[in-house]
Amino acid sequence: xxxTVDQGDESWTGNVGLITELLEKVAPSPENAxxxxxxxxxxxxxxxxxxxxLGFTAEQMITTLEAKMKCGIGKCGRCNLGEKFICVxxxxxxxxxxxxxxxxxx
Numbered sequence: 001x002x003x004t005v006d007q008g009d010e011s012w013t014g015n016v017g018l019i020t021e022l023l024e025k026v027a028p029s030p031e032n033a034x035x036x037x038x039x040x041x042x043x044x045x046x047x048x049x050x051x052x053x054l055g056f057t058a059e060q061m062i063t064t065l066e067a068k069m070k071c072g073i074g075k076c077g078r079c080n081l082g083e084k085f086i087c088v089x090x091x092x093x094x095x096x097x098x099x100x101x102x103x104x105x106x
Contacts, residue, residue: 002026019043020050030056037063048095058096065098066091 004015004022015022019039028035035056037047044063051061069087070078079086082101 018046020046023047023050023054027054030054030060033060035061037061041065041067048098052095058099059094061095062092063095063098064091065093 002015002022004017004019005012006016006018008014008016030051033056035047035051037044039047044065048061048063052058065079065081065086068079068081069091070076072087074085074088077085084090084101
């Protein structure tokens with residue numbers, strides 16, 4: 001496991017910087033691997049793009065999209081993306097599934 005923070009305090013001795021920078025530095029092998037990402041949508045987007053550059057397939061990349069939910073039962077429509085409701089059909093999706101209904105992640 002590799003940890004990073006955007007800004008560390010005086011007691012932090014680990015990596016400091018964006019997660020995408022750490023991913024490129026560590027360069028994990030996509031062979032026989034799966035990634036799981038959670039966090040703010042903008043971070044997820046750039047992590048997925050970095051993982052693609054590292055050779056991970058869309059089926060190997062799994063993420064959550066719960067930040068888009070409000071009611072949690074598919075009634076308010078806030079989490080509607082195409083024909084999917086994040087709260088009912090997810091919130092966990094592969095990159096392959098996301099690419100079908102969320103253009104900003106492609």
